Amino acid sequence: MATDATEAAADETYEEFLATVQRLTNVQNAAGVLNWDQEVMMPEGGTPARSQQLSALSAVSHELLTDDETGDYLDALEDADLDDDRAAVVREVRREHDRATSVPTDLVEEISKTTTEAHPKWKQAREEDDFSIFAPTLEKLIELKREYAEHVDPDADPYAVLFAEYEPYLDLDTAERVLDELKNELVPLIDAVADSDAELATDAFSGEFPESDQEAFVRDVLDELGYDWDRGRLDTAPHPFSSGTQFDARVTTRFNEADPMGALLSTVHEFGHATYTQGLPDDHYGTPLGESRDLSVHESQSRFWENHVGRTRAFWERLLPAMQERFPQLEGVSVQQAYEAANQVYDDNLIRVEADELTYHMHIIVRFEIEQALIRGELDVEDVPEVWNDKYEEYLGIRPDTDAEGCLQDIHWSHGSFGYFPTYTLGSVLAAQIDDAIREDLDVDELVRTGEFEPIHEWLTDTVHSEGCRFTTDDLIERATGEELTADYFVDYVTEKYGDLYGV
């Protein structure tokens, strides 16, 4: 009887706790809708009101999360005998609660205020190609984020604490191990490609491709890939992104009339994010079990579809006829030419977001090394441009002429996001690891070639999407692929693919 009563009390506590969690999630998801609207729909003049609306929702979320009652629920539930699902929900909320309560509200507000000021400074600095406009704010942000990290965990490396904001269950050692391996393996491969005499069909897609035709085409591609239009929509945005919930996972893309490949692969990338979101379990909506795992896993899904489907020869065998029907000027293009155009290496490109999947990671490594040094106080802000340029020269053999094309190109640091960049690379690495695992079960190339994407979806849904945050990221990776995160599969994949393409 005592046990029954205890269980009943735990059930009741859990239900009350869950109601708070669901409210918190719904307020955050409401903010997600406002953010989507701001990027895609909102007229420019709407900014002052929208900022206040988002601040209000953020304050409400913060209060729900840090509320004493939430802490009491967590304490009580951690002492109770919970099943695995409930324990996972408690684990996830505990982490968020502890982090949120450890940082004084004043500091949170000062960081928020400083990032609001930083954005226009960064923008101006980039426009005027003058790092000194941004430097003082950047310095202040670094100090504030260091202080933030110290509140969260005074004994830990501050950069590791910040990294955990974006990737709580892959420790910084893992990230370092992976990025070190990539650096060691990719620099010689990139050198070899740069020295190669191979001439890829880089201009296979030259010409003019009207935006309306491109849009119709990428809609057909989303159809074919299995995007659920009843739970999503496609719009344009200057910086494509995806957002939403399992009931409404939207994608955006952008069109360049001279470059149909750009919109296509960007759409497939965002589709990868959205299909993860659409695959989260409906019945756990509003709780961590109905939420996606963190950034690296999300990025693994977008990169899987973009690179391990969208850049395969099999995909172009499938896609090219439909694309030629839509764009008759492509009539003479062969599958091999399309495949080459989708996979050219830009060894003289300075811009991260325009990089190919081989050189991309060197862009990330430069940022990863610099931001670590900044947060640890080993590098002065004023030296960033010089160090940035030196590293580009060392890793990619190119040197930016301007800071606008150098250390001012990305928005992230102006948002106070230090520790975010490595998750892009970890996502690519995980995508290759998942690709290897999935190919043990399925003939992916044959499925892609015949347009049968459903088994691929099922595999990803069963192993990744449907789990939500049931498992920690490291556990999820091990369950899905049989081993811990490693760069080996990515290195093998690019070595073989680019070796073949460039004869190196």
Added chain:
Amino acid sequence: MATDATEAAADETYEEFLATVQRLTNVQNAAGVLNWDQEVMMPEGGTPARSQQLSALSAVSHELLTDDETGDYLDALEDADLDDDRAAVVREVRREHDRATSVPTDLVEEISKTTTEAHPKWKQAREEDDFSIFAPTLEKLIELKREYAEHVDPDADPYAVLFAEYEPYLDLDTAERVLDELKNELVPLIDAVADSDAELATDAFSGEFPESDQEAFVRDVLDELGYDWDRGRLDTAPHPFSSGTQFDARVTTRFNEADPMGALLSTVHEFGHATYTQGLPDDHYGTPLGESRDLSVHESQSRFWENHVGRTRAFWERLLPAMQERFPQLEGVSVQQAYEAANQVYDDNLIRVEADELTYHMHIIVRFEIEQALIRGELDVEDVPEVWNDKYEEYLGIRPDTDAEGCLQDIHWSHGSFGYFPTYTLGSVLAAQIDDAIREDLDVDELVRTGEFEPIHEWLTDTVHSEGCRFTTDDLIERATGEELTADYFVDYVTEKYGDLYGV
């Protein structure tokens, strides 16, 4: 010194109070964005998550409004010596706070649950033309709303309490006085029009008008009228509406390829709402001084632009050449014909939303009389169809053959909205009263004829929009027009206009 200290304390209390009010408003405005998105953008599958998001925001708003701290602020501020603006803010929040705290949460939740159930029942009943499907839920809703009214004010007439939900500062006596006058004056006028031999150019706009051309045309019209695109946007929605804030006031419309007049006048109507919202003062955003007054005043702005601008001969003198340029098939249409087409009386129309500005109010009076009797327990739900049909016969000389075209045509009661309908008519009446006042200062016809809408905007902004909720509705009307709300101007306006058109 004592006075200074008291003042400083009141200042501090007011600032704290204001922060709560701003947060409350921002959370409500965030819900407004979610509602807009749901009507205009959201994929169908998004409903389950969206409902939960809106419920969460509604619960957060309710808690902020009913919080003891909010009550304490109000008590303290009512004892302080506040300037008029602050006193107005306190007045508005006090009203909302008292209403929200007077009703038990259980009852609010039961009403919410019942309206959620009522909507599909109403829809099914309308589709199957079977009132008995909707009747039990309607009966339950009426009981719950009666209970609700009793909590708010046990001594008052329950219908008056419900009416005050939508129009807190125009008492029910005013509404009854206005609607009685309309009934007395309009019934004979409608009869005379029905008996008239006049043949208006009702088919001046027949033909096919492609949606894309109509959209381009109404965008031009919005431009010309002075819609601020930097703070708004136009989309389509099955039931056109407008929403937003002074920074972002959006409109929707709908297109029927056989009826360009429909989209045009509907867009001008929504423009009227949006221009009110766009005219609210920026610096009071987030407080009642930056919010629009209640439904009748809002409707007066939409009806002013729709009827007193959009249906004038002057407007058609201005508009017709541009419309003919866009739609060459209208080449042979004269200004007089266009004016007649925009003002025909549909004396055999059963549907409120398709009614002209003369018969419209009889549709409202039917609903007003029936909902009063229902709430007061003087009419049984089962008798609604019969009474409805009898009243249509009596006031309009037509009798619905089906309930779908009769008492099931409107969504309002399924939302539990009793007391809402009369605000449409009060808005029209106020529009005519404002039209009379504005014409004492401006030659509206000449301004419209020459496309100079700015002075009209300025007049409306100065007298109505910029005041937000500074004044109660009755005060605002008296300040803007010099007298209390009266049906006289509307009666004069329609008597003259339709007398002229129909020779009666």
